[in-house]
Amino acid sequence: MQTTINFLEAISERVGRLAAWSTALMVAVIFFLVVMRYGFGSFNQQLGELTTYFFALSFLFSSGYALKHDSHVRVDLFYAKWSERRRAWVDLLGTAFFLLPWCLVAIFTCWKYAYNSFKLGEVSSQPSGLPAVWVLKFIILFGFVLLLIQGLALALRSVQTLRQR
Amino acid sequence: ADDTEQVGAGAGAKQAFKQTFDWRMTTVWGKNFPVFGEAANLLSEWVDTMSGGRFKIKVFGSGELVPGLESFDTTAAGTTEMGAGASYYWQGKTPAAAFFAAVPFGMNGQQLQSWLIGGDAEGYELWKEVYAPFNLVPFLAGNTGVQMGGWFNKEINSVADLQGLKMRIPGLAGKALEKAGGASINVAPGELYTNLERGVIDATEWVGPYHDYKLGLNKVAKYYYTPGWHEPGTQLEFFANKDAHDKLPADLKEILYTATLRVQAWVLAEFDARNGEYLAKMKAEGTVMKEFPDAVLSALRGYTEEAITELIGSDPVANKVYASYNAFRTKAKAWSAITERAYYDKIEK
Amino acid sequence: MGALALLLFGIIFLLILKGYPVAFTLAGVSTLFALILMVFVPDAIGMRDLSLLPNRFMGTIDNFMLMAVPLFIFMGIMLEKSGLAESLLETMANLLGRLKGGLAISVVLVGAMLAASTGIVGATVVTMGVISLPVMLKRGYRPELATGVICSSGTLGQIIPPSVVLILLAEQINASTQGAAQVDVGTMFRAAFVPGFLLVVAYIVYIAVISILRPHWAPSVSPEEIAAFRGPGFLGRVLKAFVLPMLLILAVLGSIFAGIASPTEAAAVGAIGATVLTLIEGRLTLDILRQVMQQTAKLTAMVFWILLGATTFTLVFRTLGGDEYLTELIQAADLSAMAFLAIVMIVIFICGFFIDFIEIIFIFVPVVTPIFDLYEVDMLWVGILMAINLQTSFLTPPFGFSLFYLKGVAPPGITTQHLYRGIVPFIIIQVLVIGLIVLFPEIIYLIK
Ligand code: NA
Ligand code: NA
Numbered sequence: 001m002q003t004t005i006n007f008l009e010a011i012s013e014r015v016g017r018l019a020a021w022s023t024a025l026m027v028a029v030i031f032f033l034v035v036m037r038y039g040f041g042s043f044n045q046q047l048g049e050l051t052t053y054f055f056a057l058s059f060l061f062s063s064g065y066a067l068k069h070d071s072h073v074r075v076d077l078f079y080a081k082w083s084e085r086r087r088a089w090v091d092l093l094g095t096a097f098f099l100l101p102w103c104l105v106a107i108f109t110c111w112k113y114a115y116n117s118f119k120l121g122e123v124s125s126q127p128s129g130l131p132a133v134w135v136l137k138f139i140i141l142f143g144f145v146l147l148l149i150q151g152l153a154l155a156l157r158s159v160q161t162l163r164q165r
Numbered sequence: 166a167d168d169t170e171q172v173g174a175g176a177g178a179k180q181a182f183k184q185t186f187d188w189r190m191t192t193v194w195g196k197n198f199p200v201f202g203e204a205a206n207l208l209s210e211w212v213d214t215m216s217g218g219r220f221k222i223k224v225f226g227s228g229e230l231v232p233g234l235e236s237f238d239t240t241a242a243g244t245t246e247m248g249a250g251a252s253y254y255w256q257g258k259t260p261a262a263a264f265f266a267a268v269p270f271g272m273n274g275q276q277l278q279s280w281l282i283g284g285d286a287e288g289y290e291l292w293k294e295v296y297a298p299f300n301l302v303p304f305l306a307g308n309t310g311v312q313m314g315g316w317f318n319k320e321i322n323s324v325a326d327l328q329g330l331k332m333r334i335p336g337l338a339g340k341a342l343e344k345a346g347g348a349s350i351n352v353a354p355g356e357l358y359t360n361l362e363r364g365v366i367d368a369t370e371w372v373g374p375y376h377d378y379k380l381g382l383n384k385v386a387k388y389y390y391t392p393g394w395h396e397p398g399t400q401l402e403f404f405a406n407k408d409a410h411d412k413l414p415a416d417l418k419e420i421l422y423t424a425t426l427r428v429q430a431w432v433l434a435e436f437d438a439r440n441g442e443y444l445a446k447m448k449a450e451g452t453v454m455k456e457f458p459d460a461v462l463s464a465l466r467g468y469t470e471e472a473i474t475e476l477i478g479s480d481p482v483a484n485k486v487y488a489s490y491n492a493f494r495t496k497a498k499a500w501s502a503i504t505e506r507a508y509y510d511k512i513e514k
Numbered sequence: 515m516g517a518l519a520l521l522l523f524g525i526i527f528l529l530i531l532k533g534y535p536v537a538f539t540l541a542g543v544s545t546l547f548a549l550i551l552m553v554f555v556p557d558a559i560g561m562r563d564l565s566l567l568p569n570r571f572m573g574t575i576d577n578f579m580l581m582a583v584p585l586f587i588f589m590g591i592m593l594e595k596s597g598l599a600e601s602l603l604e605t606m607a608n609l610l611g612r613l614k615g616g617l618a619i620s621v622v623l624v625g626a627m628l629a630a631s632t633g634i635v636g637a638t639v640v641t642m643g644v645i646s647l648p649v650m651l652k653r654g655y656r657p658e659l660a661t662g663v664i665c666s667s668g669t670l671g672q673i674i675p676p677s678v679v680l681i682l683l684a685e686q687i688n689a690s691t692q693g694a695a696q697v698d699v700g701t702m703f704r705a706a707f708v709p710g711f712l713l714v715v716a717y718i719v720y721i722a723v724i725s726i727l728r729p730h731w732a733p734s735v736s737p738e739e740i741a742a743f744r745g746p747g748f749l750g751r752v753l754k755a756f757v758l759p760m761l762l763i764l765a766v767l768g769s770i771f772a773g774i775a776s777p778t779e780a781a782a783v784g785a786i787g788a789t790v791l792t793l794i795e796g797r798l799t800l801d802i803l804r805q806v807m808q809q810t811a812k813l814t815a816m817v818f819w820i821l822l823g824a825t826t827f828t829l830v831f832r833t834l835g836g837d838e839y840l841t842e843l844i845q846a847a848d849l850s851a852m853a854f855l856a857i858v859m860i861v862i863f864i865c866g867f868f869i870d871f872i873e874i875i876f877i878f879v880p881v882v883t884p885i886f887d888l889y890e891v892d893m894l895w896v897g898i899l900m901a902i903n904l905q906t907s908f909l910t911p912p913f914g915f916s917l918f919y920l921k922g923v924a925p926p927g928i929t930t931q932h933l934y935r936g937i938v939p940f941i942i943i944q945v946l947v948i949g950l951i952v953l954f955p956e957i958i959y960l961i962k
Contacts, residue, residue: 023588024803024807026585026782027782030585034769034783038774052578058814059584059817060575062812066812066819069812071813071922072536073536074921075930077912077929077930078533090532091534094532094535097542097546098542098545099542101545101549102545105567109564113568114568140572140575
């Protein structure tokens with residue numbers, strides 16, 4: 001079980017750390033666009049649209065990473081006072097009954113949404129825009145896949161805690 | 166035997182008569198958005214009344230059920246039965262969609278309507294063909310009439326003034342402006358007012374006096390330019406999911422179609438009436454009116470043609486639609502020249 | 515069906531208290547509830563309705579103004595790493611040394627300045643939390659007071675123009691009235707200015723008063739420290755502490771007011787500015803940059819997954835007719851204008867618990883505006899009241915979004931209880947200011 005947990009968490013960690021740079025890219029591109037517009041009266045539609053892609057990456061690809069580091073906020077009125085065992089129960093049941101159904105429904109519906117766009121070869125609605133809008137839709141899908149992966153790791157960890165006597 | 170058959174048929178008809186249809190319509194615009202959103206509400210109201218309550222269409226504004234620009238996808242997928250918008254929003258899905266709403270320097274509302282439903286209804290047949298792969302059926306939903314050229318904080322006196330002009334103007338017209346050395350800027354709707362006020366952009370197009378006044382654009386820009394070369398009469402649309410539409414009995418199909426034509430009439434009338442009213446109001450409050458110089462318009466016309474050629478590119482459907490559009494336009498233009506134009510030039514001086 | 519929606523509301527209310535992450539409780543309970551209903555009450559909801567989820571998620575991604583969140587968080591964390599934010603706040607505290615609560619007042623002032631550059635609450639609360647919470651705690655501030663100050667001043671962005679709330683309210687009100695009421699964005703901004711200013715003043719007065727009444731809540735700077743601070747090199751220290759951060763604030767606000775950048779883009783200007791300052795301070799290393807990126811990613815994910823969870827909840831809630839149930843409740847009551855206003859305000863306030871403010875505006879404004887029109891109520895006034903009300907709903911326990919966001923950046927010692935207790939006085943202030951504007955509508959017309 002430990003091997004599985006390590007494997008799943010490694011995915012969250014690596015993807016999260018890499019995707020974390022997307023905010024830096026977003027900052028750079030927006031700043032560049034501002035300078036170009038103010039200084040030279042020009043605008044690049046493709047770069048303008050690209051900021052949305054980086055923005056999507058900035059929170060969707062860090063879904064599992066944030067869960068691994070327990071950054072998703074909890075109302076800890078009671079949770080903070082409970083024993084480790086009781087907290088493990090909350091995490092196990094919460095993952096099984098809340099996170100899992102949501103991720104599965106989201107993955108199922110997002111797959112159809114993204115695949116339809118891909119099949120169509122959907123491009124930007126702007127004539128000078130980006131040639132592959134479907135990429136953005138797949139980013140949503142993978143955001144949920146990553147969340148599911150880390151959710152499984154969390155559930156296994158909780159099981160581990162509960163097994164300890 | 167005859168009797169029973171008749172009774173049976175009668176009961177069947179009665180059953181069909183009793184069956185009700187509940188549809189959901191998502192619109193590209195906000196709930197109750199003047200004219201555009203109201204048109205969707207009216208369609209719903211008229212269809213309900215005409216069908217004696219058998220056909221209900223519940224209207225959702227942008228952001229209520231889904232964001233407005235998702236309407237096409239949700240209706241194609243059948244998760245909503247109907248949508249309202251303008252076809253140029255869907256250019257990214259099929260380039261031919263560019264031609265059923267507004268083409269810069271293209272047909273005006275009256276000509277476009279003739280292409281769509283007059284004569285051999287060539288335009289409408291093509292439109293249905295373009296939407297068929299998406300499992301959608303298009304309907305007419307009104308026309309804005311010629312729009313205004315937009316709000317400027319810089320004067321446009323020559324082609325050189327387009328150089329470096331920062332304007333919010335999407336679509337083909339935006340591409341034409343880019344070719345002229347200007348910048349077609351993406352602006353979030355929520356930031357439009359602030360950006361124009363602060364000078365982040367020099368200009369924006371919107372709709373016409375009624376909508377522009379409601380947004381307060383007259384308070385943050387100096388000049389109001391005419392004509393709206395970029396949208397010489399924007400055709401609006403409803404579209405229905407084909408499976409849902411197929412399930413409607415013949416009478417409800419006819420009711421739906423008839424109601425959309427009533428919307429088609431009402432929208433243009435409402436635009437013309439309100440725009441006249443608000444133009445007077447705006448002028449009284451000191452709006453400065455300007456006209457684009459001929460040289461500017463003719464340069465933009467050239468760039469627009471280039472942009473259209475690039476857009477249709479190698480897409481056979483778009484090529485076919487544009488060919489029909491152009492052929493119709495040539496004839497319509499010759500006719501308008503000696504009638505409409507003569508009216509404006511000679512009679513309504 | 516409306517009853518089912520309210521049941522869902524109640525169930526989530528209880529289950530969120532169990533402590534599983536808020537975002538997934540909100541989304542997961544709604545999804546599970548929908549799946550169960552599909553089996554037992556198939557008329558109520560179907561897979562077809564849940565298929566709208568991706569379209570709704572797209573609405574969050576496609577919202578340019580929400581980009582201010584990661585940009586501002588980046589700026590805040592970078593500023594914290596530069597050490598400049600801390601030295602600015604400490605210097606301000608020292609300057610206001612005799613005035614008790616000086617540090618907290620400085621936080622309100624910095625918050626008000628940030629507020630003038632964005633209207634996105636997630637951005638300002640997280641940024642303020644990162645920059646100022648550690649400093650206040652280090653100075654021995656009572657956690658309740660520290661968190662209350664940050665949460666409330668972090669939401670000022672909603673009411674101090676430019677603000678997305680005000681823009682959306684103006685648009686929706688305008689779209690739903692016939693002709694007469696002209697509530698354009700500019701008018702709305704001017705009307706919101708004085709109420710926003712009143713809130714800032716009221717927060718400061720409260721802090722000053724409570725610091726005198728309860729000196730240990732907001733320890734003043736020791737006389738020795740002030741003496742040392744005022745000693746040799748005083749002017750140099752002040753200049754050094756002020757110049758760089760002020761340049762940054764100038765860059766952010768200046769780029770908006772000079773028309774160089776839109777409010778959202780100004781956040782990117784701020785992020786670049788903070789990076790340059792860190793470089794000037796000699797603290798910018800690859801390791802620091804990596805830490806900034808990773809912390810930004812975690813906090814951005816925290817904010818946005820709550821929004822994705824909220825949009826999932828709202829989809830199920832609306833499909834079950836929860837919104838209709840509430841709007842009918844509002845419409846059915848045959849009330850006087852003031853009673854109607856009161857009901858609207860209460861319903862909006864309660865919805866503020868789970869539903870994103872943008873959706874609240876979409877749901878209620880189109881329904882209530884025509885009725886206010888019938889009563890011939892001034893829609894500008896109603897709009898401003900709604901804006902402050904929505905801002906307040908961000909602060910209200912148990913589920914104000916602002917409280918969640920601050921909890922997300924707070925050190926482990928800070929519990930939900932600290933946040934709940936700390937925010938109460940500020941909610942009272944909010945209610946008082948709303949009352950003031952109800953009684954004296956002329957307040958919103960002070961700036962023409
Ligand atoms: Na337009
Ligand atoms: Na603001």
